[in-house]
Amino acid sequence: MKKHVVLLLLTALVSGLAFAQQGTNEQKDNSEERIEVLGQRTPTHYYKAMRRAEIDLYDQVNKMLTNDKYKISCERETYSVARNATRLKKKYCLPKFVRERMGEETRKALEDGVEPPTLEQVELMVADEQEEALNAVAKVIEENPKLLELLIKYHTSAANYENVKAQYASDKD
Secondary structure (H helix, E strand, C coil): CHHHHHHHHHHHHHHHHHHHHHHHHHHHHHHCCCCCCCCCCCHHHHHHHHHHHHHHHHHHHHHHCCCHHHCEEEEEEEEEECCCCEEEEEEEEEEHHHHHHHHHHHHHHHHHCCCCCCHHHHHHHCHHHHHHHHHHHHHHHHHCHHHHHHHHHHHHHHHHHHHHHHHHHHHHC
């Protein structure tokens, strides 16, 4: 009888070890499972990354600039395409002095009953101030290595966007 009890206990022990080992193997198999997903980011992803880098750069530059008229703000403006009455939004990032001059010139044009100036025309009017602003921004960037990093990040993300956009357009052809 002792022999039967020992044999029964030994069988139970071996079964338990086998079951425990089987559970361990299942855990190993589950933990080693790998799933790979292949995909491609759209041009929109790169565009948004470029815009984020641009805003980060402008925010940091604006904090360092001492002359408020050189500070850059970005605004979305809506314009209509006359033929099909489509309303499009475009984002403009401009220094304060350009926006102010655009407002002045537009007000004068409306008072005189003539066509308001385009952004390109206003930029020609403020070319001297534009150069001063660029020099002020360049000086601030030279003095602050973090701004230089942000500038490089912006240019890199802009180049990535342009490359992906060109590749996407060629794939559609």
